[in-house]
Amino acid sequence: EAGVTQFPSHSVIEKGQTVTLRCDPISGHDNLYWYRRVMGKEIKFLLHFVKESKQDESGMPNNRFLAERTGGTYSTLKVQPAELEDSGVYFCASSHTRGGYEQYFGPGTRLTVT
């Protein structure tokens, strides 16, 4: 069984540019989450999809961040326009609705905004 995959693994962009991160969850997992870790601090929740619906987006920092999960499969997280403070590692995770509550994480995308 393939794990959670994320693309790209690294992205370096200039302030003001747009970046789109992609996450492919484990097949059959209805729940998809985005988290990020900024400057070596704690990993913080961004949002949660159940299939294609946003269940909880309370962690999204501002309206420069837009997440989508069309068709309930893969998800994208767009940052537009990017700011310096958006630098960090963005993790995606997925879980099965009838699972044991653990979430399975991807390798992360390291975003650097210069």
Place this chain on the structure above:
Amino acid sequence: AQSVAQPEDQVNVAEGNPLTVKCTYSVSGNPYLFWYVQYPNRGLQFLLKYITGDNLVKGSYGFEAEFNKSQTSFHLKKPSALVSDSALYFCAVRLTDKLIFGTGTRLQVFP
């Protein structure tokens, strides 16, 4: 507010010695607790969880953790550390459907 604390930024231990990585939590109700490990250039890997039942839970790679309700702790332990255990360890608590993480503890096991 719900939170998780990992009081040690780094833990150093000699190979073969027992290790403990500390975690305390602050949540209302019964906590669902997790430990994850991040090896260099890899994603977070699930180690173990406490949902209910026996306070001592066993996980992957010989790790275990003890849930202590009175001390609101969920410390990660291993009887004999390996150099390959060197990694970043995160404690987390489940809040509704999302995870609240601690700041992480870097474990360094020396040969």
